[in-house]
Amino acid sequence: MTDDESPGLGLDLPAQPLEKSASASPYRVLARKYRPQSFAELIGQEAMVRTLGNAIASGRIAHAFLLTGVRGVGKTSTARLVAKALNCIGPDGNGGPTIDPCGVCEPCRAIAEGRHIDVTEMDAASHTGVDDVREIIEAVRYSAVSARFKIYIIDEVHMLSKNAFNALLKTLEEPPAHVKFLFATTEVNKVPVTVLSRCQRFDLRRIPAEALVAHFHRIAEIEQVEIEPDALTLVARAAEGSARDGLSLLDQAIAHGAGTVTADAVRDMLGLADRGRIRRLLTVLLSGDAAASLAELDEAQALGIEPTALLRGLMEQVHAASRAKAGGGADALASAEEREGNAELAGTLGWSQLHRLWQLLLKGLSDVTAAPDPNEAAAMVLLRIIHAAELPDPAALIARLQGGGETATAPARPRAPAPAAPAMTAAPAPTPAPAPAAPAEPEAPASFAVLVDAIEARGKALRAVQLRDQVGLIRYAPPELVLKPLQPLGPNFTRELADDIRAALDARWTVTLGDGEAEPSLHAQEKMAEERARDAILAEPAVAAVFAAYPGATLESVSAKDANHA
Known part of the structure; x- marks a missing residue:
């Protein structure tokens, strides 16, 4: 099917004569062949088209437009369409600016073919210097030769140098009435704010996959290619909202399938797993x-x-x-x-x-x-x-850790009266003998940390510091305590600690030192709890929002209460 027979979709090059053989016509890829030639053919950008249409209809046409978006959504095509819309004179030569350019008048055809003398398209990626911009500044002083407006389309405008942007500012803010600027960029964050403030900005959206599927289906019918619906879906998804990328993939799929495109063939071509x-x-x-x-x-x-x-x-x-x-x-x-x-x-x-x-x-x-x-x-x-997947749920893990102290001390309670059992059998007469042991059981501290607090409360602050910083707990089973020295201790450490415990609890304890696996020191555990609390606080959405709003903010300290909850 020749280009002249392609209904509803425009071309970016002039139609070939019907008598010219197909073999003599160079092949054009689908992305160029079906480039939109009117706003009606521009898919996925309805909001922008409506805004431009209202502006043109009311005569409120800005002097500079900035079109931004990902690749292949129609930035350059939109710029060319705006140029046609502003310079269209209609089939009879008496028309004015319109959102529906006729496409048959000389300005429309010349702009579509890239040969209009008053529409200049510049690639900023290869013309980045101030000299290139100076040529534009010199040329805008002169009126348009044959068009209503002299239009400058600068693609990838973010590639201009800083000096080039500065040179353009004054002209961009107050250009002559006959000049319009159309900028296109994929990286709007690199465009200076001073330039953005002088332009009307349009953010072109990614084209929805459903719209791409429908668009590709129409093109497949025009090209007389059989393509499975699932194959169209795969191509649309791989395009990631870009019509140009999708058409390039569709072109490749048609060549891959020799005129018939299946979903399996597209998967193989794209390297996708089914x-x-x-x-x-x-x-x-x-x-x-x-x-x-x-x-x-x-x-x-x-x-x-x-x-x-x-x-x-x-x-x-x-x-x-x-x-x-x-x-x-x-x-x-x-x-x-x-x-x-x-x-x-x-x-x-x-x-x-x-x-x-x-x-x-x-x-x-x-x-x-x-x-x-x-x-x-x-x-x-x-x-x-x-x-x-074998790890426990975080909530269950926290509950297990919180319950670890009770489970650790639970078996210790039956062990406390164990030494008293032989005494009870040796002297059965005093039947109230077990009675003191029963009330003594709750007096045993619930954990090693509580024991250290009890020793400190009896005025043994230096001993408490030593227990928090210099030892790790191997076993805590009142009245038995096994510790691992993390730093050198005195030769009489165990005896002195047993005396301190007896003074604090009024009970005899057995204190020994060992080399087995031990817990970190209490001081290290407090530090780890504080770090967990800090991480939990920083993970809170409200706190994260504060840090995002104030990049220089810091979390200075975490209270002991927060650390214990962590």
Whole structure:
């Protein structure tokens, strides 16, 4: 089908004569062949088109426009359309500025073909200097030769040098009435604020995948190409909101499939793992089967699937399950089977598991990208996910740690009267003998830290400092205490400590030193609790918002109460 027979979609080059053979016409890629030639063909930017249409209709046309957005959403095409809209004279030559340029008058055709003398398009990536801008400044003084407005389109304007921007400022703020500036950029943050304040800014949105699918379907019909709906969906998703990227992929898919495009062929072309394989791998991971997970990875590697594509697929599954669990709308492009699987996964996994999976996959993706061997890194990521699944839930872990003191002291209580048992059998006459032991049991401190506080309360501050900083606890089973020295202690340390305990508790204790595995010192534990409390405070959304608003802010201290709660 020739270009002249392409309904509803414009061209950026003049139509070829019908008598000219197809072989004599150079092939144009779809991204150029179907570049929008009117605002009606510009997909996904309805809000911007409505604003421009109202401005043109009311005559409130700004002297400078800044178009920003990701690649392939139509920035340069929009700039050319604005140039046509402002200079269109209609088929009869008597028309004025319009949001619907005719496309047949001489200004419209000349602008579309890039040969209009009053419409200058400059690539700032290759014309970055002040001399290039000086040429524009000199030229704006002269009126347009044949058009209503003299228009300057500067693509990738953020590439201009600082001096070039400064040279342009005065002219940009107060240009002659016959001059309009149209800037396009993908990195608006690099454009000076002084330039932004002199322009009307339009942020072009990423094109929705549904709109891309419909657009690609129309093009496939015009090109007489058979393409499966799932293949169109894959191309639209891979385009990531860019019409140009999607058309380039569609062009490649058509060539790959020799006129017939299937979903499997697109997956092979893009190196994507199919959805069924992703769901199967996620199921194996959640079951904790390491061997089966590695086998799935090896099979994907043999099929040529990139590890990064595999991990991205897993992340998409986790994200879809999280949206389903939160009650968010399902992906309009997802099949009924995928939606059912996402709902089932959302019902099976809790929020903590979903968040943990996401963080592990996100970290794993960066590891795979940076690793010398991506396949080895992907295997380690899968194993990390499997073993992380065995970790307890954070809330359960906190509850277990908080209950650790009670479980540790629970077995100690029956051990306290153990030495009294032989005494009771040796002298059974005094039946009230067990009575003193029963009330004495609650007097034993609940933990080593409480024991140290009791010693300090009896005026033994130096001994308390020594116990907090210089020893680690091996076993605390009143009236038995086993400590590990972390620093050199005196030769009479155990005897003196036993005397201090007897003075504080009015009870005899056995104190020994050992070399076994010990807890950190009480001082170190307090520091760790303070760090946990600090991290918990910094993780609070309100606190994070304060730090984002005040970058120089710092958290100076954490109270003992916060540290204990941590």
